[in-house]
Amino acid sequence: MAKKKKKTPEVHKDLSGFDIKINEFGEITSNFDIDKINAFLDKNVVDKKLAEQQDDTEQQGEEE
Secondary structure, three states: OOOOOOOOOOOOHHHOOOOEEEOOOOOEEEOOOHHHHHHHHHHHOOOHHHHHHHHHHHHHHHHO
16 A cells, blocks of 8 residues: 655745644644734734624714
8 A cells, every 4th residue: 555645735925834733732833933923814814803893883983
């Protein structure tokens, strides 16, 4: 039986080389600084909860 080759997932060019693992204690370890990951997510991902809050505040402003 042939061994399966481990395929590396495709990642965004800003995150090239990103590797994340869970150790034997259940802790998440990464080779990237958490601040760099958070900055990437802030720039590229829309936070649904924040968008809903902004919609609610806009609607309250229109009602007053």
